[in-house]
Amino acid sequence: MTDRLLAMLAAGKDNLLLRYSLGKAYAEQGNHEAATEHLRAALAFDPQYSVAWKWLGKARLGLDDRAGARAAWEQGLAAAQARGDAQVVKELGVFLKRLDREAEGQG
Numbered sequence: 842m843t844d845r846l847l848a849m850l851a852a853g854k855d856n857l858l859l860r861y862s863l864g865k866a867y868a869e870q871g872n873h874e875a876a877t878e879h880l881r882a883a884l885a886f887d888p889q890y891s892v893a894w895k896w897l898g899k900a901r902l903g904l905d906d907r908a909g910a911r912a913a914w915e916q917g918l919a920a921a922q923a924r925g926d927a928q929v930v931k932e933l934g935v936f937l938k939r940l941d942r943e944a945e946g947q948g
Contacts, residue, residue: 873903
C-alpha cells in the first residue's frame with residue numbers, strides 16, 4: 842500500500858489525505874520515523890485534522906517520545922473539541938490518562 846501512495850506523492854499529488862494515509866500506514870507498520878514525517882506534513886495542510894494528531898502521538902510514543910506523544914495528543918484534543926469530533930476527544934482522553942498513569946508508576 843505504501844508503494845502506491847509513495848508513487849502518488851512522487852507524481853506530485855501531495856495533499857492532506859495522501860500524507861495522512863502514508864503516516865497512518867507507516868505507524869501501523871512500526872516505521873515511526875516515516876510516520877512522523879508524513880503526519881507532520883498532513884498537519885501542515887490542516888492543523889485542525891485531529892485524527893492526524895492522534896496518529897502522530899502514536900508514532901511519537903513508538904519512538905519512546907512520551908513528551909512528543911503528549912504534545913500531539915493535547916493538540917489533537919483541542920482540535921477535536923473545536924470540531925466537535927466526540928470519538929477522537931474520547932480516544933485522546935484515554936491515551937492521555939494512560940500516559941499519566943505510566944508517569945505516576947515511574948515516580
